[in-house]
Amino acid sequence: MNEDQIVSFQCSNCGLAMFPRHTRCRACRNTDFREAPVREGKVITHTRLTATRPGFAKELRLVVVELSNGVRVLGQLADDTEVESGSRVVVSWGKLSEREGKTVSGFRFLSVGRAHG
Amino acid sequence: MRQVAIVGVGVTKFGKHEKGVLQLLAEATLSALKDSRTEQEKFDDVFIGNFASGEFEGKTGIANALTSDLALEPAFASKIENTSGSGGAALYLGWMSVASGQSNMALVAGGEKMTSVPTEAATDIIATLTHEEEYKQGVSLLSFAGLMTRNYLEKYGAPREVLAKVAVKNHENASLNPNAQFQKTITVEQALLSPIIADPLRLYDFCPITDGAAAVVMVPAERAASFTERPVLVSGIGGATDTHVVSEREDLTVLKAVKRAAEKAYAASGKAPKDIQVAELHDMFTLMEIVQSEDLGFFAKGEGWKAVEAGVTRRDGRLPINTSGGLKAKGHPIGATGVAQAVEIVWQLQGRCGARQVDAGVGLTCNVAGFGNNAVVSILERMK
Numbered sequence: 001m002n003e004d005q006i007v008s009f010q011c012s013n014c015g016l017a018m019f020p021r022h023t024r025c026r027a028c029r030n031t032d033f034r035e036a037p038v039r040e041g042k043v044i045t046h047t048r049l050t051a052t053r054p055g056f057a058k059e060l061r062l063v064v065v066e067l068s069n070g071v072r073v074l075g076q077l078a079d080d081t082e083v084e085s086g087s088r089v090v091v092s093w094g095k096l097s098e099r100e101g102k103t104v105s106g107f108r109f110l111s112v113g114r115a116h117g
Numbered sequence: 118m119r120q121v122a123i124v125g126v127g128v129t130k131f132g133k134h135e136k137g138v139l140q141l142l143a144e145a146t147l148s149a150l151k152d153s154r155t156e157q158e159k160f161d162d163v164f165i166g167n168f169a170s171g172e173f174e175g176k177t178g179i180a181n182a183l184t185s186d187l188a189l190e191p192a193f194a195s196k197i198e199n200t201s202g203s204g205g206a207a208l209y210l211g212w213m214s215v216a217s218g219q220s221n222m223a224l225v226a227g228g229e230k231m232t233s234v235p236t237e238a239a240t241d242i243i244a245t246l247t248h249e250e251e252y253k254q255g256v257s258l259l260s261f262a263g264l265m266t267r268n269y270l271e272k273y274g275a276p277r278e279v280l281a282k283v284a285v286k287n288h289e290n291a292s293l294n295p296n297a298q299f300q301k302t303i304t305v306e307q308a309l310l311s312p313i314i315a316d317p318l319r320l321y322d323f324c325p326i327t328d329g330a331a332a333v334v335m336v337p338a339e340r341a342a343s344f345t346e347r348p349v350l351v352s353g354i355g356g357a358t359d360t361h362v363v364s365e366r367e368d369l370t371v372l373k374a375v376k377r378a379a380e381k382a383y384a385a386s387g388k389a390p391k392d393i394q395v396a397e398l399h400d401m402f403t404l405m406e407i408v409q410s411e412d413l414g415f416f417a418k419g420e421g422w423k424a425v426e427a428g429v430t431r432r433d434g435r436l437p438i439n440t441s442g443g444l445k446a447k448g449h450p451i452g453a454t455g456v457a458q459a460v461e462i463v464w465q466l467q468g469r470c471g472a473r474q475v476d477a478g479v480g481l482t483c484n485v486a487g488f489g490n491n492a493v494v495s496i497l498e499r500m501k
């Protein structure tokens with residue numbers, strides 16, 4: 001799996017893209033999807049969470065990102081740079097949590113500065 | 118469909134209890150049976166709203182256990198699990214059973230024992246209701262709350278202080294409710310200086326971890342007068358859903374499930390938002406009360422915060438919201454909440470709320486499950 005992308009799912013019937021994958025398309029109820037990799041997006045909203053769950057960092061920055069194909073996903077912000085709503089982010093890969101010796105990895109976001117316009 | 122009335126209610130004190138969920142449910146139920154003078158009546162249905170007795174206490178099959186403990190056999194019994202909307206879902210099914218003619222007397226109770234585990238473990242149990250892809254990233258309901266709140270404040274230009282005013286109002290209401298978990302008032306300054314949990318939200322923006330239970334007795338409206346002098350009509354009730362994946366909503370500041378459930382409840386009752394005179398909303402964090410007040414049609418989208426500023430939602434305002442103290446200050450024993458909201462509205466319509474009494478003949482409850490992926494709205498009216 002290419003590590004610097006999120007694989008979203010595009011309905012092979014109506015074209016609606018989504019992540020995570022649903023068993024049936026949200027728009028037309030079709031069950032066939034093709035993979036649609038995405039690498040960047042912009043921040044819709046963000047939070048700094050201090051009451052985190054077991055296995056996660058004591059402080060966690062979470063963002064909702066609108067990806068370049070319009071799909072909105074939630075993920076961790078990997079670096080410690082400042083983001084605002086509208087900031088551009090790119091997809092990276094890394095450790096999300098570690099509990100009882102078991103590491104969970106997945107996509108994360110890196111900020112690359114303010115969007116223009 | 119037949120009209121359905123609530124003829125008796127009961128609730129435990131909310132807070133930290135030594136008792137387990139079954140004992141709490143039994144206590145609330147006994148109060149409701151006494152209130153409706155149905156101690157010797159035969160019940161057809163027992164619906165028990167509960168989220169996670171298995172995870173919190175290692176107890177399963179609690180509806181059957183309660184039915185047997187309270188000698189309610191041979192009634193049909195079932196636990197109803199709908200996360201934070203378990204109580205509302207039980208209310209909906211109780212109404213449906215009586216309205217359809219299947220049942221002539223239904224017990225609807227909700228309860229949760231949450232302090233049996235540490236707060237961090239409780240947060241984790243609750244977080245399991247999220248989608249696995251969002252769960253994997255570390256979300257809890259607290260983080261969704263922070264994400265939604267920043268989006269709302271930025272989108273509508275609402276000041277951070279207005280959230281503190283919701284907390285202050287609900288604490289003040291709770292201080293007049295002997296069953297509420299918090300009995301102390303707080304100030305805007307205290308709320309704004311409390312520790313950050315999920316910025317921009319702080320500790321005083323969130324409901325606490327709570328033990329408690331609530332119960333109501335439902336009968337066909339035509340039989341109501343034989344159980345109480347002050348029956349309350351369930352004139353409309355509706356339930357609906359929205360996406361499970363929170364981030365895929367087009368607008369994070371809109372709770373579509375609430376809008377859809379409300380449309381059904383208003384249509385069934387023939388009432389409009391302007392007819393509602395008191396409401397109990399699902400304020401698991403402060404902004405949730407504002408967002409629901411908009412999605413229920415009380416105020417335009419993005420304007421609910423102005424109603425808080427203007428005092429409209431205070432006890433002496435045009436539309437008092439959360440006179441009980443709400444989830445924020447009365448407490449939120451998850452499975453109990455939807456039923457407890459109905460108990461408060463019933464008491465308000467019956468004139469039994471003492472120092473927090475408001476003048477109302479029509480009330481509304483809004484019980485939200487998950488992070489807005491499911492909602493039950495009910496409209497209750499004083500019977501003529």
